[in-house]
Amino acid sequence: MKNKRKNRLYKVFVYVALITLAxxxxxxxxxxxxxxxxxxxxxxxxxxxxxxGFYFQNFIEAFEKANMGTYMLNSLIVTLLALLILVxxxxxxxxxxxxxxxxxxxxxNTLIMMGLFINSxxxxxxxxxxxLDGDKFLQQxxxxxxxxxxxxxxxxxxxxxxxxxxxxxxxxxxxxxxxSYEEAAxxxxxxxxxxxxTVMAPxxxxxxxxxxxxNFLSFWNEYIIALTLLPGQxxxxxxxxxNLMAGQKAAANYxxxxxxxxxxxxxxxxxxxxxxxxxxxxxxxxGTKE
Amino acid sequence: xxxxxxxxxxxxLCLLPAxxxxxIFIFYPTLTVFFMSLFKxxxxxxxxxxxxxxxxxILIKDMMFMRSFQNTILLIVLxxxxxxxxxxxxxxxxxxxxxKGVNFFRVIFYIPNILSIxxxxxxxxxxxxxxxxxxxxxxxxxxxxxLQRMWLGDQKIVIYSIAFALIWxxxxxxxxxxxxxxxxxxxxxxxxxxLEGAGAVRQFFDITLPLTWNTIRTTLTFFVISxxxxxxxxxxxMTGGGPDGSTEVFLSYMYKQAYTNSSFGYGMAIGVIVFTxxxxxxxxxxxxxxxxxxxx
Numbered sequence: 001m002k003n004k005r006k007n008r009l010y011k012v013f014v015y016v017a018l019i020t021l022a023x024x025x026x027x028x029x030x031x032x033x034x035x036x037x038x039x040x041x042x043x044x045x046x047x048x049x050x051x052x053g054f055y056f057q058n059f060i061e062a063f064e065k066a067n068m069g070t071y072m073l074n075s076l077i078v079t080l081l082a083l084l085i086l087v088x089x090x091x092x093x094x095x096x097x098x099x100x101x102x103x104x105x106x107x108x109n110t111l112i113m114m115g116l117f118i119n120s121x122x123x124x125x126x127x128x129x130x131x132l133d134g135d136k137f138l139q140q141x142x143x144x145x146x147x148x149x150x151x152x153x154x155x156x157x158x159x160x161x162x163x164x165x166x167x168x169x170x171x172x173x174x175x176x177x178x179x180s181y182e183e184a185a186x187x188x189x190x191x192x193x194x195x196x197x198t199v200m201a202p203x204x205x206x207x208x209x210x211x212x213x214x215n216f217l218s219f220w221n222e223y224i225i226a227l228t229l230l231p232g233q234x235x236x237x238x239x240x241x242x243n244l245m246a247g248q249k250a251a252a253n254y255x256x257x258x259x260x261x262x263x264x265x266x267x268x269x270x271x272x273x274x275x276x277x278x279x280x281x282x283x284x285x286x287g288t289k290e
Numbered sequence: 291x292x293x294x295x296x297x298x299x300x301x302x303l304c305l306l307p308a309x310x311x312x313x314i315f316i317f318y319p320t321l322t323v324f325f326m327s328l329f330k331x332x333x334x335x336x337x338x339x340x341x342x343x344x345x346x347x348i349l350i351k352d353m354m355f356m357r358s359f360q361n362t363i364l365l366i367v368l369x370x371x372x373x374x375x376x377x378x379x380x381x382x383x384x385x386x387x388x389x390k391g392v393n394f395f396r397v398i399f400y401i402p403n404i405l406s407i408x409x410x411x412x413x414x415x416x417x418x419x420x421x422x423x424x425x426x427x428x429x430x431x432x433x434x435x436x437l438q439r440m441w442l443g444d445q446k447i448v449i450y451s452i453a454f455a456l457i458w459x460x461x462x463x464x465x466x467x468x469x470x471x472x473x474x475x476x477x478x479x480x481x482x483x484x485l486e487g488a489g490a491v492r493q494f495f496d497i498t499l500p501l502t503w504n505t506i507r508t509t510l511t512f513f514v515i516s517x518x519x520x521x522x523x524x525x526x527x528m529t530g531g532g533p534d535g536s537t538e539v540f541l542s543y544m545y546k547q548a549y550t551n552s553s554f555g556y557g558m559a560i561g562v563i564v565f566t567x568x569x570x571x572x573x574x575x576x577x578x579x580x581x582x583x584x585x586x
Binding site: 031128 | 297300307309312318326376394398526558
């Protein structure tokens with residue numbers, strides 16, 4: 001009897017703890033969505049009131065006045081470009097490191113493993129200065145520099161800083177595949193490149209999907225590198241959001257800020273709802289976080 | 291062309307782009323950090339002056355740096371202990387207890403992890419706002435006015451406000467990780483101990499904890515590295531290190547010195563300390579948590 005009561009008490013406690021955390025996550029996010037359709041004067045006073053109407057103007061202003069439309073396009077370009085570079089560089093490297101034996105394999109593997117421990121936030125400023133130096137050099141010899149404020153360079157930096165982990169993950173995946181696929185391809189007379197593209201790349205699809213999912217999120221959400229390497233007018237969404245946050249203190253454009261938040265958040269939330277199973281399972285394949 | 295030569299060409303072409311990118315954008319900048327920490331250099335001017343270890347000597351006397359050091363350590367300790375405990379408890383409840391909504395909680399708890407730190411900073415700014423913030427108004431509604439605070443304005447409290455946001459962000463990620471590890475523990479172990487009369491708490495300490503120990507150890511390194519990182523991202527977007535340096539952390543101070551303040555050499559000396567610190571701390575944690583691995 002005593003045990004049963006203790007058990008029930010424990011269950012109640014467990015539920016309360018779980019629900020508290022769930023509420024602390026759902027409520028603020030739902031609040032942002034509601035705040036994004038509030039009019040500016042509704043932000044003075046009690047924040048817990050529901051919006052009086054559907055003030056869609058916030059989104060229009062965020063897109064037009066705060067440039068979130070352009071920033072969104074920039075974010076999309078950088079994210080897709082970075083993913084494309086990342087997969088097309090990491091896949092062949094991972095395959096070779098997993099399957100071939102050659103003299104410098106060990107040092108290259110060590111290099112990749114060392115790269116795992118270097119976080120991109122530690123080296124943003126040196127990267128920026130290196131690109132600045134590059135620009136100076138280009139200016140002297142070509143008349144103009146193009147390394148700073150360049151979306152392609154930003155995508156390249158994103159891809160490069162994600163390479164060690166991606167190569168590590170993909171080559172682990174290749175090691176689990178049977179060698180009989182390649183042997184069959186070679187017997188059919190296929191060359192190395194043909195085998196990689198037509199046989200091995202399709203087989204690696206699950207690991208490619210995991211890589212794309214995780215890196216989509218981290219590229220889309222990244223802001224320190226984007227802030228540093230794009231000091232001009234060209235910005236990505238999260239950096240634009242920081243500007244809105246800073247501006248909000250002065251101009252009190254709350255509606256625009258929360259509309260901007262929704263614009264940044266929504267794509268990741270939609271992606272998450274669609275693929276949450278792969279995402280939370282893919283992580284256990286060996287996910288670390290930036 | 292013979293097969294062997296073909297093979298070598300293939301290997302080279304496959305590896306070259308990756309090696310080039312990693313060398314240019316990871317290893318060269320990292321070497322710059324260590325090398326430039328020995329120079330007095332603004333970053334933009336051509337004059338570089340070799341000063342040996344002078345930057346480090348200044349660093350020891352720099353009160354602001356010491357403050358960022360303390361804040362970083364405080365955050366690592368708080369975030370690791372609280373997140374680890376909560377994530378472990380929730381994970382074991384969600385894998386062990388058979389009740390409705392397990393999947394619901396898992397899906398919800400993971401959401402903060404997919405949000406940009408900028409979004410999290412904006413959400414918590416809205417929560418912590420002194421007059422129109424969600425938290426103070428909620429406390430007002432509950433007639434707990436006495437608990438209302440300047441969550442981001444009070445120097446004594448603000449670091450804990452940051453810690454709370456970091457914990458909120460991290461729990462789901464580690465929970466999902468521990469759940470995966472716990473799911474592989476065979477049910478028969480629990481059945482056997484249950485027959486011997488062990489309760490849920492006892493089972494947690496005798497079975498779940500030892501058998502997930504390796505995962506826990508690995509995540510300790512993640513905790514160190516990601517707290518150093520995420521605290522920087524959050525602080526930069528939310529408080530800018532203020533008020534008056536009370537939320538300054540390692541990397542935010544480094545960024546400030548190297549980028550905003552144009553003391554590049556000095557900033558890089560901070561970078562060297564951060565690298566060394568995170569490496570040594572991870573190694574120590576790894577060493578002291580070494581246990582015999584239990585097989586099942």
